[in-house]
Amino acid sequence: MELFLFVTFSALTVGSAAAVVWHPHPVKSALFLILSFFSMGGLYLLLQAEFIALMQVLVYAGAVMVLFLFVIMLLNLKPRGEDRAAFKVRVRWAVPLVLFFVGGVLTAVTGALARLAPAGSHGPDWVAAQGGNIRALGRLLFTRGLLPFEVTSVLLLVAVVGVMVLAKKERR
Amino acid sequence: MVPLHYYLLVSALLFAIGVTGVLVRRNAIVIFMSIELMLNAANLSFVAFSRELQDLSGQLFVFFVMVVAAAEVTVGLAIIVTLHRNWKTIHVDAIRMLKG
Numbered sequence: 001m002e003l004f005l006f007v008t009f010s011a012l013t014v015g016s017a018a019a020v021v022w023h024p025h026p027v028k029s030a031l032f033l034i035l036s037f038f039s040m041g042g043l044y045l046l047l048q049a050e051f052i053a054l055m056q057v058l059v060y061a062g063a064v065m066v067l068f069l070f071v072i073m074l075l076n077l078k079p080r081g082e083d084r085a086a087f088k089v090r091v092r093w094a095v096p097l098v099l100f101f102v103g104g105v106l107t108a109v110t111g112a113l114a115r116l117a118p119a120g121s122h123g124p125d126w127v128a129a130q131g132g133n134i135r136a137l138g139r140l141l142f143t144r145g146l147l148p149f150e151v152t153s154v155l156l157l158v159a160v161v162g163v164m165v166l167a168k169k170e171r172r
Numbered sequence: 173m174v175p176l177h178y179y180l181l182v183s184a185l186l187f188a189i190g191v192t193g194v195l196v197r198r199n200a201i202v203i204f205m206s207i208e209l210m211l212n213a214a215n216l217s218f219v220a221f222s223r224e225l226q227d228l229s230g231q232l233f234v235f236f237v238m239v240v241a242a243a244e245v246t247v248g249l250a251i252i253v254t255l256h257r258n259w260k261t262i263h264v265d266a267i268r269m270l271k272g
Contacts, residue, residue, distance in 0.1 A: 006174045010182040017186055017209050021193035026201050033205050040212060043182070046174065049219045052234050059238055064208070064245050071249045072201060075256050083198075090196040098195070102188040109180065116176075120227025127228070137231055145232050152239045159243035166250040 006046055012039035024084065026077060030068045037061040048124070050133045179220035186213035200252050200262040204245070211241045 016036040020029045037060040044053035122136070130136035141149055186209055193206025215234045222230025256262050 002174055006178065010178075014182060014185050014189070017189045020202070020205055020209065021189055021197065026199055029202050029205055033208065036209070037212065040216065043179070043216060044219055047179070047219050047223050049222070049231050049234075052215075052219055052231050055235065055238055059242060060208075060212070064242060067245060067249060068201065068205065071253060074253065075201075075262065077199075077262070087196060087198075091192070094192050094195040098188045098191045102184050102191070106180070106184045110177070113176065116224065118224065118226045120225050120229070122228040123226045133231075137228055137235075140228050140232055141235065144229070145236075148236055152236065155239065155243055159246050162247050163250040166247070166254050 002046060005042070009039045009042040009046065012036070013043065024087075026072050027069070030065060030072060033068070034061050034065045037065065048127075048133065051137050176220055176224045179216060183213045183216040183220070186210075186216065198264050200255065200264055201249075203264065204248055204252070208241065208245070211237060 013036050016032040016039070019032040020036065023029045023032060037056060041053045041056040041061070044050075044056055127133055127136045130139060190206045190208075190210035190213060193209065194203050197203055197206065215237055218230040218234045218237070222228060252262055255267060259267055261267070
């Protein structure tokens with residue numbers, strides 16, 4: 001059953017990701033990306049990462065993609081779009097190149113996996129004793145990850161100020 | 173339990189699709205979506221390794237990656253809107269001011 005769910009979710013994720021790149025229309029690309037993010041949330045659930053699965057659906061499939069669709073709507077792109085013939089030529093040289101490099105990395109990682117051993121102390125029993133994934137993660141976030149968490153707020157502030165500066169019309 | 177290899181394979185495929193998207197597309201928004209795909213591929217690897225090593229730090233990392241990705245998307249989309257305002261296009265071949 002778990003394998004069946006895994007195959008379904010991963011096929012949906014990879015298939016719709018390919019459709020994002022392949023589809024000539026940006027709006028449809030964005031819709032396929034939402035589907036991809038959603039099914040990836042399912043993969044996170046299978047990995048028992050409930051908090052990350054929730055964040056995936058809320059932040060990515062929700063907030064980020066609404067932003068994307070909003071900008072596409074705002075720009076009102078003409079259907080002229082891209083040159084499909086040149087696109088197919090680029091696909092023909094890019095795909096083997098990328099597969100070569102990613103395959104190389106995958107081979108190297110698979111070689112190193114043999115030496116991998118569970119080192120952490122956060123097994124399923126520990127997580128259950130903490131009262132679930134979200135509680136365990138929250139406790140970790142406010143102890144071990146407190147400094148990065150606070151720095152995050154500065155990052156978000158910089159993003160907000162940066163966007164306001166960019167969005168302001170220049171006065172000549 | 174689905175083995176780690178399968179998740180890594182899915183993650184590698186997603187990353188490959190993302191890189192291909194950046195290489196082959198010329199629409200700035202779709203290039204941005206491909207970057208999101210690559211970030212998500214990295215997140216999937218993080219969570220898969222987090223389960224395999226029985227260490228929740230991997231999921232903590234994913235949380236921070238998501239925050240950075242959200243900030244990056246807002247700034248990047250603002251840049252795209254500004255580009256469109258100045259050039260009336262977001263076709264990256266048409267925007268070549270720095271190229272000379």
